[in-house]
Amino acid sequence: MAAIYLVREYVVEFMVCIGPSMMPTFNPRGDVTLVEHVSVWTHNIQIGDVVLARSAQNPRHSVMKRVLGMEGDMVYIPSATKLGLGRTVEVPRGHVWLQGDNFANSTDSRHYGAVPYALLRGRVFLKVWPPWEAGWVERGLDLQPWQADELEKQRRQRAEEEAEQQRRQARLR
């Protein structure tokens, strides 16, 4: 029993992912996935990994999200109403920024802010259940084309803003 416990808690575990927030990657009806805990306790989590974390809003629940920023990163949040520019947030020390792949229907760090790294439980690395979709869960941003466009647009916008700021500073000097 102890062996089972230790393996489940520290090595690898089955997990069912229910809910619409990871929609393109996982089905909302529930996919069976394998979660490994090793890369959390060896601090090997990187941007783009799908992770299992304890929910910051309800400690009974766990959530599955993608890591979009580690500590010290700047994360850009588009404004919810598409009016205005959105805001850029720095991820504080020891925290990570989690977001669901389904940007439109996901309660995540945009809602409750960055989440302490200590809440992470494991990295989702393999999808087991519907067998026709089984395969490795890849690191990286698995985006719909329109989402990629959006991100690209945001990136360009941010670059422009930065250039503008630099020009302003140069003028001040």
Next chain:
Amino acid sequence: MRSGPRFLWLGVAWMINDCVASIRAMPATELERGSSNSGGDGGSGSGSGSGLLAVLVDKFSVRFFRFQRGELVVLRSPEEPDRRLVRRLVAVQEDHVAVAGPTPGSKAQVERIPKGHCWCEADAGARAVGGDSRLAWGPVPLALIEGRVTRVLWPPSRWGTLPPQPSLTRVVGKGGTLEFLQPPSREQDWWS
């Protein structure tokens, strides 16, 4: 199991250490209240208790979220994931706390604890290593709490339980409950 290898027992011990109870050493200074720092930091408490205390940490009841305001809890630091700290649980979700400003005498600010979070403070105030909710973190997720400090085991002169105690920060509205932590009675939006 009778003649099982020794590492099996190691595994069992580890599991008990994780799920039931464990013994933890903590500096005695963390238990001492900075009596002179009312509201602000920079207190100069009597530094009499030097050395380590061995305390018993109850991890079982935390799994069912049985803790109260005013108890000492062991939590993982939100800033350094590998570090465990002993802090006093001041308020739980939906409570309002009156947070004193950085300088003594400044007006207290009322802050609401968001859903699923709590307010943890060090008894030692600013002298405590690792920060607390008042000085650095703000509200922290309840899921960070790993155990409840129940009694002091060593030194024998301080043997005894640790009853809940009030803290420097005043809890203004105790509107919060931990009822949401009981098993859900109906289908909830549990992917949120």
